[in-house]
Amino acid sequence: MDSNLQTPDQIAELLVHVGRTARREDAGSALTAAQWAGLRFFARANGSTRTPSGFASFQATTRGTASQTIKSLERMGLVTGTRSDRDRRSVSFDLTDRGRETLAQDPLRDLIDVIDNLGTVERDRFLATLSQLASTLAIRRDLPAFGTCQDCSHYAQSGDTAYCACMAAELAIEDIPKLCASYRPSPAAGKPKETRNGTA
Amino acid sequence: MDSNLQTPDQIAELLVHVGRTARREDAGSALTAAQWAGLRFFARANGSTRTPSGFASFQATTRGTASQTIKSLERMGLVTGTRSDRDRRSVSFDLTDRGRETLAQDPLRDLIDVIDNLGTVERDRFLATLSQLASTLAIRRDLPAFGTCQDCSHYAQSGDTAYCACMAAELAIEDIPKLCASYRPSPAAGKPKETRNGTA
């Protein structure tokens, strides 16, 4: 009971610790921590999100810093940028083949493997709690929440096609499980309840 | 099901992301991220662990870097070091009163509050999974696991006094819930089973 009071502290610290330990091992590795983060981000974020600005807010850093990191990845031939047609200011980055090869050696793989060995139920529960922490924390800090489209309240599935109320457009199939900067947690996120198809 | 394959990736990335977001906010804050980490560590680690080396492996950094961080904390009057009598090479650091005051404004408090708002069951489950990840990952990386003495297989309670098989000595009461670098997960860690007072 006395130890119960400091449990949240323990958890918070442990969480930071695991995050840090997992990221580490950049030494001797081909890329720096920031570069790995970039590579991961561009692999997992949807089309409208994998821009310098998107990466900057995901990393909780400035656009200038993000731009540098991206440039270094580009110099190494791991990502390529293409300007958007709809907004000529905006640049979207994709992994090259070499980028994908490199990502396969992500030092985070150790952590991924360890997570993979959890039971399905435990893993899903863990993910649910973790997402909730992420959203709540982001709201508290007034930062974008960064969840996947499929869990987003902007998301609606109608027949074969998916629709995003935020973009006011159809959603590419490959973008459904990807990260979006405009993510807004849907009311029942994480709980495998029956879906309430409300007013949307 | 196809999304199931990448769930571990998602979790891993999210974990790193939350860790990073939570640590952030050093800007405008009195201390840097590394300094906060040090302050936290020296507040939560037991006597034989809160040394420069202990901090270094907890942070997954080098002893040199750890030494610098500690020195800066010492200059600010937040920690004080005392040489061990048993080993004149070793220095143990404690928080000063100012250190404790400062720690109360830990930017991690946001995350702690968010965790605090979880239900008890969910929180405990989350902690159990997280600790398991931490231990497994540490073993895989051949790093110290850093758990609390009370969950350690070296720990034995006999009547009023606690004993640590690793130090081959009695354990101070205040050290029982603290972090130790020599931590080894006990077989039934995390599961609130009845205690098996075995051979120790």
Place this chain on the structure above:
DNA sequence: GCTCTTTAGTTTCGAACCGATACTAATCTG
């Protein structure tokens, strides 16, 4: 006793990371 090795801690140096600032260019507002 004495040497060799290992371990705790510190120092120094160079590279990186990152935030701030100033800038260009495209879009939006009215």
Place this chain on the structure above:
DNA sequence: CAGATTAGTATCGGTTCGAAACTAAAGAGC
């Protein structure tokens, strides 16, 4: 079409961090 806003880039300087070299204490082997 002028002003405001937003996406992205370039440059500068401070901070941090990892690698390597170093001192000093403890242990190992004889």
